[in-house]
Amino acid sequence: MRIIRPQSSVKSFYDHVLKNQIPIEENLTGCITPDFQRILDTYESEIGLRAIDLGYGYGNYSIALAQKGFKVTAVDYVAPDYFKERLQSTAGKENITIIERDLNLFEPKGEYDVVVCKDVFHFLRRSKVEELLNVLIEKTNKKGWHYIVIFTDIWRKSNDGNEIVIENEARFTSDYLVDLVNYFYRNWKVNLKIEEYREKDRSGKEDSFYFKANRVTIMANNI
Template structure:
């Protein structure tokens, strides 16, 4: 991710201004349900990974559950550190790393991996590479939670297509095909929904962001 994107996200956190990715949104009920249902089996390994932790909601949720969480992002660690500074348990359970997720070296076996609203910035070969890393570094019993956009259309106020630096804009077909190819012998729960956002300009509402929002819950082992 470029310096421009890093600056963009740091400004969002500083101003607490949300965007299309709903970066301040609470942990999804679907994710909570899957973690809670399989808690006894997953907690045995105790390690979790949050790729692109953003504001830290998923990282904090998992740390509160007792997981030792590796949280990786290029944004300033200040925002997450500030949220946990008065909680000794969270500080003990959360390891924060400032890094581009494309450069990560994973050495643990994680029972939970979260990659929410970050993978759509990768090109196809980069996406495949990081997914293989995730597969290699997950425990025999594990859950991988992925949320990403596909078929993205961004428009400026004049209705012209707007491109975001380094955003690969993968198709729905590309994303689903890659996930199913890599995570063989896994239970894959897929949810695809149309996603649109609009803003008011000159007293008229116009859609400025349209995409497919794809969620995967990938279960490995006897879960």
């Protein structure tokens, strides 16, 4: 049987795990990825450049950008209290502006040098992902970067073995997304990576999974 969960269940889940810092397989509190570190390393201390982090989660990507000197807009629909509290004792906090908003309703304003959206777009409506990519490509300054990580070909299982889908989620296949990226970023330099991704279920069995997908990493430079 296929169970359709409402979008609101995603927000409640992340509100709960982030507020209470509950460890989950996604490792939300983990360090920024080596790929993103390589993008950051291409910049000196960047006073005045602007970045946007869509679906900032625990906030490590926003903080890394802020500490590099970027003015960061951090957007997520979770209650921002835990992030504000965390920022109180974090260097670079004055560089971060938090926006509490559903990305399905978000319209980016201004221009950016770095756009980050990691492990988020698969939750959104497909048409909204395409609109956001289009707008952000337009709004990204020359030499700017996009670091976007999206799950494709997603399969989720409930504890009692049913398939779970989230209402209105993008449900990209890798082939569709690769074609889209090649078309949208046709004037950029793009590095694409596709990896198998698995999250184990709670049965403790080695080969029993809750979530299987491909993880597509897009590192695009507006040369």
